[in-house]
Amino acid sequence: MQKTATTNTINLTDQTTEIAQSFYGWLRNDSLEALIAIGVGVGLFLLLRLLRGMGCRLLEKREDPAAWRSVVARVARRTHSFFLAALAADIVTNVVAPPGGLLTAVDFIFTVSAVIQGAIWVRELVLVAIAHRAEQGDADHSALANAMGVIRILVNIVVWAIALILVLDNLGVNVTGLVAGLGIGGIAIGLAAQGIFSDLFAALSIIFDRPFRRGDTIQYGTTTARVEAIGMKTTRLRAVSGEQVVMANTKLLEQEVRNLRLIDERRVLLILPLQPNTEADKLAQVPDLLRAVVEAQPSTRFEHAVVIGMNGNSIDVELMFFMTDPPAEIMAQTRHRVLLDTIRTLHGVGIEFSDLTPPRG
Incomplete structure (x- = not known):
């Protein structure tokens, strides 16, 4: 092992010496x-730096900092001067054709710098795009901070692993074994932490897809609860009965979740049992x-009132209307007033309710 390392060091020194001699010979033989x-x-190189600065300033002057221009500007600011210098050198050397050793060295440096710069661009673009998507609307900032920390780690691992493989491949290293090892290691880690990753990706789905947010009232199964916190593994809810409910994110998303905050209208259905001997007129x-x-009540939309059946005990009338102001408390109060006014109105025209079946709804 030590002998191999010494040999590689000698080869690198010889290559460096050869490149220096090529450059010196070029200066001496064709100095102009x-x-x-x-x-x-x-x-x-200076022109490229000037264009980078002007482009960033132009994009950031827009009044919509959350738009794609701001994202492009932030990614452009991550363009390093070393890459610009390597790009300028590669363009020049491919035009003037210096000695072979120098041309090869410049091409190699540009390739490595392009791989590293590409990794930086991809990393920044992914992180900025995810942050921009997550910050739209009323995001849970504590959960978002936790999610971004995990996402940053995952993105760094993936991007820099690919960049390392590309750099080693350009150095002439056989990366087949490395790629296979990384694949097997990733599968092993994924299987070992399957439950953790399942809840993690469920949390990311909740944060970015936003089926519900903190403060929303949701209904799943037979439980109705308000969302108090969205964590990386669990979501904490406050049930209407008062107790706190802790649900694993995966288990929660496996169910049908109804977001009651997004209700535009609430339907109210009342069955009114009238006396079976009520006259047809x-x-x-x-x-x-x-x-x-x-219609005398605010925020209501009448749907219908029809006779739906009769038996020896009652003639049933179905009253349906919609609440255009959806909060549950407003609906309950309106339903209460409609029932009282219905009793008064029907009694006023001589229509009585069945003695055997109380009003229900």
């Missing part, structure tokens, strides 16, 4: 061309009477 090439390279007046009762 070499100096012009160096001057053009320096000028091109009086029953014909019921729809108009109930329409007037409902």
Whole structure:
């Protein structure tokens, strides 16, 4: 092992010496061309830096800092001067064709710097795009901070692992075994931490897809609860009965979740049991009477009032209307007033409710 390391060091020293001699020979044998090439390279490097600065300032002057221009500007600011210098040198050397050793060295440096710069761009673009997507609307900032920390680690591992493989491949190293090892290691880690990753990705789905947010009231199964906190493994909810419910993110998303905050209208359905001997002429007046009762209340939309059946105990009338102001407390109060006004109105025209079946809804 030590002998191999010594041999590699000697080879690297010889290559460096060869490149230096090629550059010195170029300066000595064709000094004018070499100096012009160096001057053009320096000028091109300064021009690239100037364009980078102007582009960033132009994009950041827009009034919509959250738009794609801001994302592009932040990614452009991560363009390093070393990459710009390598790019300028590669352009010049491919035009003037210096000695072979120097040309090969510049191409190699540019390839390595391009791989590293590409990794930086991809990393920044992914992180900025994810942060921009997550910050839209009312995000849970504590959960978002935790999520971004985990995402940053995962993105860094993936991006820099790929960059390392590409650099080693350009150095002439056989990366087949390394790629296979990374693949097997990733599978082993994924299987060992399957439950953790399952809840983690469920949490990321909740944060970024936003089926519900902190403060929303949701309904799943037979439970109705308000979302108090969204964590990386669990979501904490406050049930309407008062107790705190802790649900694993995966288990929560496996169920049908109803977000009650997003209700535009609430349907109210009342079944009114009338006396079975109520006259047909009086029953014909019921729809108009109930329409007037409902429309007298604010934020209501009358749907229908119809006779749906009869038996020996009652004639059943179905009253349906919608609340356009969806909070549950407002609906309950409106339903209460509609029932009282319905009783008064029907009694006023001589229509009585069945003695055997109390009003229900």
